[in-house]
Amino acid sequence: MPYLLIEFLDELVFGVGETAWPLIRDDLQLTYSQIGLALSLPGIIAAFIEPFIGILGDVWRRRLLILTGGLLFTVSLLLASASFSFILLLSSFILFNPSSGAFVNLSQANLMDSDESRHEQNMARWTFAGSLGVVTGPLLLGLFVHLGLGWRGTYALLASLSTLSLLLAIRFLPADKKETPFPSFKEVFDGFKAAFAALKRKEIWRWLLLLEFADLMLDVLFSFLALYFVDVAGVTAAQAGIAVTVWLVMGLITDFLFIPYVEKQRDTLQYLRRTALLNAAAFTGFMLAPGFIPKIVCIILVNLFNTGWYPILQGRLYSSLPGQSASVMAIGAVTDPLMKLLPLLIGILADRFGLASAMWILILGPLALLIGLPKRLQPETFNLKPST
Numbered sequence: 066m067p068y069l070l071i072e073f074l075d076e077l078v079f080g081v082g083e084t085a086w087p088l089i090r091d092d093l094q095l096t097y098s099q100i101g102l103a104l105s106l107p108g109i110i111a112a113f114i115e116p117f118i119g120i121l122g123d124v125w126r127r128r129l130l131i132l133t134g135g136l137l138f139t140v141s142l143l144l145a146s147a148s149f150s151f152i153l154l155l156s157s158f159i160l161f162n163p164s165s166g167a168f169v170n171l172s173q174a175n176l177m178d179s180d181e182s183r184h185e186q187n188m189a190r191w192t193f194a195g196s197l198g199v200v201t202g203p204l205l206l207g208l209f210v211h212l213g214l215g216w217r218g219t220y221a222l223l224a225s226l227s228t229l230s231l232l233l234a235i236r237f238l239p240a241d242k243k244e245t246p247f248p249s250f251k252e253v254f255d256g257f258k259a260a261f262a263a264l265k266r267k268e269i270w271r272w273l274l275l276l277e278f279a280d281l282m283l284d285v286l287f288s289f290l291a292l293y294f295v296d297v298a299g300v301t302a303a304q305a306g307i308a309v310t311v312w313l314v315m316g317l318i319t320d321f322l323f324i325p326y327v328e329k330q331r332d333t334l335q336y337l338r339r340t341a342l343l344n345a346a347a348f349t350g351f352m353l354a355p356g357f358i359p360k361i362v363c364i365i366l367v368n369l370f371n372t373g374w375y376p377i378l379q380g381r382l383y384s385s386l387p388g389q390s391a392s393v394m395a396i397g398a399v400t401d402p403l404m405k406l407l408p409l410l411i412g413i414l415a416d417r418f419g420l421a422s423a424m425w426i427l428i429l430g431p432l433a434l435l436i437g438l439p440k441r442l443q444p445e446t447f448n449l450k451p452s453t
Contacts, residue, residue: 067230067237068176069194071135074230075169076195078142078161078223080202083288084309085216087295087302092216093151097420101412103155104288108405111162112398115170118163119394120256122171125248126241127391131175134167135231139224146220166394174390175239177383185333185380189324192376196320199287200313203306260392263385264399268439272382273397275437277404279374281430282344282367285408287312289424290364297421300357308361315365319372326373333377334438341434344370348428352421374434 090100122130141161148154176187209219263269290312294305327333347370351363382393407426414423 067234068172069191070233071169071172071230072191072194073198074223074226075165076198077202077205077226078198079284080199080313081206081216081219081223082202083284084203084206084291084306085219086288087291087305088210088216089154090292093148093154095151097412097415098409099151099412100292101409101415103151103158104412105405105407105409106155107158107162109402110159111166112401112405114163115166115401116257116260116395116398117253118167118171119391119396119398120253120260121248122167122174122391122394123389124252124256125245126243127171127175128238128241130167131171131238132231132234134164134169134171135227135234137164138168139227139231140164142220142224142227146217146224148217170394171391172234174393177390181384181387184383185327185377186324188376188380188383189320189327189373193317193320193324196313196317200310200317203309203313207306256392257395259389260395263389263392263396266385268385269382269396271437271439272378272385273400275434276375276378276382276397277400278430278433278437279371279378280404281407281427282348282371283375283430285411286367286427288408289411289420293420293424294357294360297419297424298357298360304357308357308364311361312364312368315368316372319369323373323376327376333373336373337377337434338438340370340372340374341431341438345428345431345435348431352424 086100089095095103118130118134121127137160141157141164144157144160145154148157173191176191177184180187205222206216206219209215209222212218287309291305291309294300294308295302300308330336344367347363347366351360351367354360354363383390386393386396411420411423411426414426
């Protein structure tokens with residue numbers, strides 16, 4: 066299925082990029098603040114672009130948007146491979162984010178539309194494809210570093226793989242229902258009107274905010290993991306690579322096992338509450354435990370207890386917006402700018418107080434789930450058309 070391949074590629078890029086931060090930092094002589102800016106600013110800028118992509122994905126030519134996003138996705142990877150300064154690197158990330166939004170997020174919307182009764186189950190498969198990509202990323206980077214091609218050579222290969230994925234998307238994506246060269250103003254206005262109407266509903270805000278906070282124990286923690294082991298735990302770069310690999314392999318295994326688990330569950334809210342509590346305890350142990358091995362054990366538990374968070378929460382959001390799958394991008398942009406500031410905040414605090422202190426912000430992730438999850442699933446959460 067081309068959608069899962071596109072997600073695999075996107076997370077392959079992510080796995081390479083997050084593991085390469087120590088190499089990129091040393092090569093380009095970056096500060097924590099610059100790293101935080103590179104992790105935050107592209108997402109903030111994309112938050113003002115992606116709403117239009119999402120609305121157009123619902124009211125206009127989604128296939129054309131996906132393919133255009135795939136082309137720019139490839140260009141951004143080429144630019145990253147040619148980056149010999151922080152400005153060029155930052156520019157490549159700024160181009161990458163909205164391109165990924167069009168190429169990857171709209172592909173996810175197509176997958177969700179393929180069976181609206183199985184959002185959480187299909188999201189579990191999507192997440193596993195992403196985990197496979199993330200696991201492959203560090204292995205690919207390690208091979209290229211061993212061959213003397215470095216992180217730039219890895220990004221050049223990623224651009225080649227992106228070109229292949231784009232060609233496959235051209236071949237297999239379904240045709241657009243509309244063939245108009247440009248969307249009408251009324252179509253775009255009505256799309257935004259429906260999206261804003263959805264924001265009047267409390268359950269939409271719940272899933273949006275919980276998704277953002279849950280990400281603190283997912284992508285945000287992973288972004289700083291290699292740097293934490295090198296700079297705080299005081300281990301070698303090779304040991305940090307082992308820690309990252311353990312995190313990724315553990316995620317791959319648990320995401321695979323979660324697929325049959327979620328098939329048997331009618332209500333996964335109790336599962337989220339229990340794992341959030343266990344995750345908070347495991348993360349506290351990770352931050353306080355001395356030595357490499359104890360921290361590895363704790364980070365395995367952190368990874369185990371965040372299993373299923375993203376597919377469940379994202380699936381609930383899609384189910385709350387029937388007929389508006391692509392508009393999830395537009396609605397998500399409401400919370401993205403604020404939450405994308407957190408990596409920058411962590412970077413600034415790390416420069417001032419040390420990374421060991423700054424990382425405590427991440428515990429807000431499981432705490433938000435414990436506070437924000439409903440006691441029980443309300444019937445009106447699903448199969449409601451937004452008012453217009």
